[in-house]
Amino acid sequence: MRTERILEEIVVPAYEGRSALVRKGQVLYIVDMEGKQVGDFVCFNAADPQEHVSPVHMRASLSSIRLKVGDGLYSNRRQPLMQLVADTVGKHDFFFPACDYYRYKVDFGLEEHPNCHDNLRKALRSYGLGERGLPDPINWFMNNALDENLDYVIEEPLSRPGDYVALLALTDVVVALSACSQDLAPVNGYKVTPLMMQITTGSSGS
Numbered sequence: 001m002r003t004e005r006i007l008e009e010i011v012v013p014a015y016e017g018r019s020a021l022v023r024k025g026q027v028l029y030i031v032d033m034e035g036k037q038v039g040d041f042v043c044f045n046a047a048d049p050q051e052h053v054s055p056v057h058m059r060a061s062l063s064s065i066r067l068k069v070g071d072g073l074y075s076n077r078r079q080p081l082m083q084l085v086a087d088t089v090g091k092h093d094f095f096f097p098a099c100d101y102y103r104y105k106v107d108f109g110l111e112e113h114p115n116c117h118d119n120l121r122k123a124l125r126s127y128g129l130g131e132r133g134l135p136d137p138i139n140w141f142m143n144n145a146l147d148e149n150l151d152y153v154i155e156e157p158l159s160r161p162g163d164y165v166a167l168l169a170l171t172d173v174v175v176a177l178s179a180c181s182q183d184l185a186p187v188n189g190y191k192v193t194p195l196m197m198q199i200t201t202g203s204s205g206s
């Protein structure tokens, strides 16, 4: 039973991105509304956006390539900006880049395909962060398995409708989420669907 109060609800339409400010102590829920949908996610320290969540630093600080409830989302300054506090799926990626213009041009010969890189930059414009380099993302619900040779096999997400992760803000953060635009590979089950961000008071909220 979730007891906290919802402060803001933001639907991230298929093939688009959205951003939000999450205050220290608030909890951000990222909900897979229809299932099998990856969400590419970046997170900045609102007080100093030079600091951002950094997957390469996360892997070092966590000494792991697996994300677990309780783990911090570590920054390029080796501080956790958020903490994973609930997860109904348990399978995510923090290795792969966001899909971008070149992914569709080089691998599929498409010039005009929507992509997470552009979705995230566009979404971040409202916080003045759209023109800087984009950090590597965490790809919530992305299900890339390793085979016996330690080569990647991209499989459909395990998430079902309503599955979510919950992230506690440890400081004020600006986040952006893209409903991954990849419809030419199994990553989203060949169908792009919306996600939702819910910002709540957190369990201690009143």
Ligand SMILES: [Zn+2]
Pocket (backbone or CB within 6 Å): 040, 098, 099, 115, 116, 117, 179, 180, 181, 182
């Ligand atoms: Zn994508």
